[in-house]
Amino acid sequence: MRRELFEEEHEAFRETCRSFITKELVPHQEEWEAAGVVSKDAWLKAGAQGLLGTAVEERFGGGGVDDFRFNVVLDEELIAAGVTGFGAPVHNDINVPYLTKLATEEQKRRWLPGFCTGETVTAIAMTEPEAGSDLQGIRTTALRDGDEYVINGQKTFISNGINADLVIVVARTDPDAGHEGISLLVVESDRDGFQRGRNLEKIGQKSQDTAELFFNDVRVPAANLLGEEGQGFIYLMQNLPQERLSIAAASAAGAAKALEMTKEYCRERTAFGRPIGKFQNTRFELAEMATEVEVGQVFVDRCVREHLKGELSIDNAAMAKWWVTEMNKRVVDRCLQLHGGYGYMLEYPIAKAFLDTRVQTIYGGTTEIMKEIVGRYLDI
Numbered sequence: 001m002r003r004e005l006f007e008e009e010h011e012a013f014r015e016t017c018r019s020f021i022t023k024e025l026v027p028h029q030e031e032w033e034a035a036g037v038v039s040k041d042a043w044l045k046a047g048a049q050g051l052l053g054t055a056v057e058e059r060f061g062g063g064g065v066d067d068f069r070f071n072v073v074l075d076e077e078l079i080a081a082g083v084t085g086f087g088a089p090v091h092n093d094i095n096v097p098y099l100t101k102l103a104t105e106e107q108k109r110r111w112l113p114g115f116c117t118g119e120t121v122t123a124i125a126m127t128e129p130e131a132g133s134d135l136q137g138i139r140t141t142a143l144r145d146g147d148e149y150v151i152n153g154q155k156t157f158i159s160n161g162i163n164a165d166l167v168i169v170v171a172r173t174d175p176d177a178g179h180e181g182i183s184l185l186v187v188e189s190d191r192d193g194f195q196r197g198r199n200l201e202k203i204g205q206k207s208q209d210t211a212e213l214f215f216n217d218v219r220v221p222a223a224n225l226l227g228e229e230g231q232g233f234i235y236l237m238q239n240l241p242q243e244r245l246s247i248a249a250a251s252a253a254g255a256a257k258a259l260e261m262t263k264e265y266c267r268e269r270t271a272f273g274r275p276i277g278k279f280q281n282t283r284f285e286l287a288e289m290a291t292e293v294e295v296g297q298v299f300v301d302r303c304v305r306e307h308l309k310g311e312l313s314i315d316n317a318a319m320a321k322w323w324v325t326e327m328n329k330r331v332v333d334r335c336l337q338l339h340g341g342y343g344y345m346l347e348y349p350i351a352k353a354f355l356d357t358r359v360q361t362i363y364g365g366t367t368e369i370m371k372e373i374v375g376r377y378l379d380i
């Protein structure tokens, strides 16, 4: 089905993304996967190409267009190229709204120029060892002391955790006030008491630096509070739909890519004297997957349209997140099967896609939590 989401300027941006990824990211994949982290230089180059902060105002060095389709284009191109470690989706899709919608003019001046050049890599730290799905269970505290907040606690599974220069930290400013005691603090990585832990070893997305972060009496000025004290949980609820849409969009692209490479494989690989694509079972497998990929893409594109109007509902974002990521997982698994033994070999891109995809149904809110959200809106 011809997609109707994009205009000419998005397609032009797609070309820019594609050539940047081909030239600057793809050649370093192996080196970065071995290192478990993408080089900072790549961030600077992405910034110089205008790929960071398209939605940030021009006066801070951003693209000046708050149009989520540009984010989707970059996400799709990264996935299509098999580049899953470069954390631009976290930086652009997840963190931008916090820094553009909640930050004061003074904070924007401090943080956004570096954000757009790539000098300031960002992360967002919600999850803790004892609290992931249940965000209200976080224990990290940020207690007011004069003109400062003193932060203590531990975060884990933080994307861009090793490269991050700036971390949006979810913490309790009032330990006794339940979700009304949660606030967002921005922590620069050179603050005393801020420590990175392990760069966690994962089964996929090997060049993505997913790390533990520790906060031991980290003092930040009160001017690093994002938005209002006690409103952090509400801000998260407001911004999580965009995060989930970003993951769904990447998953739709991931499923489409896996299908494309598998069709190619089924044309070329022969068994019993004919291409394996000629077996009815293979055609049925591919037909079912092609259908699911189309259905998922249409729903994602419609959600993006709703989001452009500011009308993406929490339950529709949750539907897109769980259904499209589960579809992505199913599709890469079935595609791997059609590759036979070669599908199990890491030198085949489908094997890497299988490993890289597995997390899609987990981060950004698990499938189970997404269904809980959808269920809440069913009025039963």
Ligand SMILES: Cc1cc2nc3c(=O)[nH]c(=O)nc-3n(C[C@H](O)[C@H](O)[C@H](O)COP(=O)(O)OP(=O)(O)OC[C@H]3O[C@@H](n4cnc5c(N)ncnc54)[C@H](O)[C@@H]3O)c2cc1C
Binding pocket: 090, 123, 124, 125, 126, 127, 130, 131, 132, 133, 134, 156, 157, 158, 159, 160, 202, 210, 359, 362, 363, 364, 365, 366, 367, 368, 369, 372
């Ligand atoms: C690679 C990676 C990158 C990540 N990046 C970030 C990041 O940048 N920042 C960040 O803050 N976090 C990040 N996360 C954390 C991620 O968001 C959490 O792992 C996720 O939300 C699940 O939390 P958990 O791991 O604590 O699992 P748990 O919450 O312990 O869940 C365990 C299981 O129980 C199920 N479960 C829990 N509650 C319910 C319920 N009410 N009903 C039914 N089932 C339930 C879950 O669905 C899951 O299957 C990342 C995780 C990974 C793996």
